[in-house]
Amino acid sequence: MGRISFKGMIGLMIAGLSFAVSIFFPWWALRLIAPQYKEGLYMWVYPYKMEGDIDIINGLNHYIGMEKFSEASFPELGFLAYIVGAVALLTIIVALIRNRTLLAVWTGIVLVLAAVGIYDIYRWLHAFGTNLSPNAPIEIEPFTPPIFGTNQLANFETFSFFSYGTGFVGLGILLLLLVLWKGKANHD
Template identity: 70%
Template sequence: MRRISIKGIIGLIVSGGLFLASIYLPWWALRLTAPQYKEGLYIWVYPYKLEGEINIINSLNHYIGMENFDEASFPELAYLPYIIGVVALITMVVALIRSRKILAVWTGIVMILAVVGIYDIYHWLSTFGKNLDPAAPIEIEPFIPPIIGTNQLANFETLSFFSYGAILVGTAICLLLLVLWMGKERYE
């Protein structure tokens, strides 16, 4: 295999920078709207913290028997920024090594990590939606909120979506794939 071109090196360095920048932005969000909350209640999930109207959402979730959301509930938040930092660093090291074989292996590893991350979101949505307290004031069927999209639950509509940080990660992964596909040196 040919070596990574100068343009490919720049693409990989940008990719690593996007991974790093994503740490400071929310990756996923949930908005709850209802007649009494027309402006919406949000949970913003960063790689290291939760933000939003979490206390209000927890008090509402109490009525259906859902456990409280808090940062302690998600152990990934303690180490995910470090994983992302290592991904960014290795991406930049691959750029300096200039080996397309190493880039191919690294891109595969990053793709696997992305799939594991999406599964992790699904796992937590499933855990919180299916493990409802049967003694809750309002009895509903267990459910799994969608990772992306809307869901109706009583008078609440939920909207789940990937946010700015996930868009940066997606762009960084696309750059890895683009450099792998097109970023080789040309020999005359």
């Protein structure tokens, strides 16, 4: 497949930096709005921690029998930042080696990791929304909150969305694909 051009190498370096920077921003978020919470309640999920109005959200979720959200509930938060750091480092190594075959393999691995990450979010949302306590004060039908989009639950409107960190990951993946497609050196 040949070598990666100098511009392609720079693009891969930027991709690696994008992956690294993503660690310091939230990747996914949830906003709940209701008449009593017009300003909204937020939960921000980083690759290594959760922030926001988690205690209030947990207090409300108790009424429908949902488990509490906590960093301990998501073991991935204990190691995801290290995986992302390794992806960043390996992307920079691929950039320095400048081999397009290696880039093709690496891009495939990164795409699989991204797909597994999206599935993992879905899996957790499904588990939290369908494993409701039968002893909850308010009985509702089990549900799976959307990974992205709105959902109506009683008087709460929820909006789930990918945040800045995912934007940096997306930029990194886009650059991998772009360099793979257009980054061939004219001379080996």
